[in-house]
Amino acid sequence: MLPSPESCPALVLNADFRPLSYFPLSLWSWQDTVKAVFLDRVTILSEYDRVVRSPSFEMFLPSVIALKEYVSPSRHPAFTRFNVFLRDSFRCQYCFTPHITHELTFDHVIPKSKGGTTSWTNVVTACGECNLHKGSHLLHECGMNLRRKPWRPTSHELQESGRAFPPNYLHESWRDFLYWDTELEAS
Ligand SMILES: [Zn+2]
Numbered sequence: 001m002l003p004s005p006e007s008c009p010a011l012v013l014n015a016d017f018r019p020l021s022y023f024p025l026s027l028w029s030w031q032d033t034v035k036a037v038f039l040d041r042v043t044i045l046s047e048y049d050r051v052v053r054s055p056s057f058e059m060f061l062p063s064v065i066a067l068k069e070y071v072s073p074s075r076h077p078a079f080t081r082f083n084v085f086l087r088d089s090f091r092c093q094y095c096f097t098p099h100i101t102h103e104l105t106f107d108h109v110i111p112k113s114k115g116g117t118t119s120w121t122n123v124v125t126a127c128g129e130c131n132l133h134k135g136s137h138l139l140h141e142c143g144m145n146l147r148r149k150p151w152r153p154t155s156h157e158l159q160e161s162g163r164a165f166p167p168n169y170l171h172e173s174w175r176d177f178l179y180w181d182t183e184l185e186a187s
Contacts, residue, residue: 015070023162088125
């Protein structure tokens with residue numbers, strides 16, 4: 001049986017052939033992909049074994065595309081929930097245990113009630129337990145320590161952090177583009 005077009009997203013690479021983003025992985029639906037092909041904005045690098053047809057055309061669905069024009073990432077990413085988790089590699093910054101996203105919260109290192117700001121340098125990823133334990137105390141008051149001091153990450157740092165998370169679906173044609181520039185492990 002043929003896969004439905006919906007299960008055939010295209011991996012989107014920048015003009016330098018690196019994924020636009022690693023986590024979440026930059027994917028476009030087949031509709032957006034076909035549109036971009038017709039607008040001549042992308043180069044097709046690989047295709048699925050799946051044809052879509054309309055009365056006037058038919059084409060193999062692209063599985064990997066590259067933008068013709070390079071998009072430069074903004075140097076400093078937005079301060080969002082997701083980006084804070086990504087900077088902290090989805091780990092509680094107190095106990096350093098990795099958690100699934102819905103078990104993670106945020107902690108103000110200097111509590112808001114004590115003048116702490118909601119900013120890159122004062123907000124860290126925390127698990128519910130550590131968050132509860134810390135409450136509205138300062139670190140030295142509750143004997144807790146940060147594994148890493150929070151900082152304002154660059155886009156590059158977030159990209160690197162995202163590379164540690166392999167996508168849960170990986171079409172074979174994506175592998176080369178996702179992993180060709182990772183360091184080889186010595187065995
Ligand atoms: Zn914790």
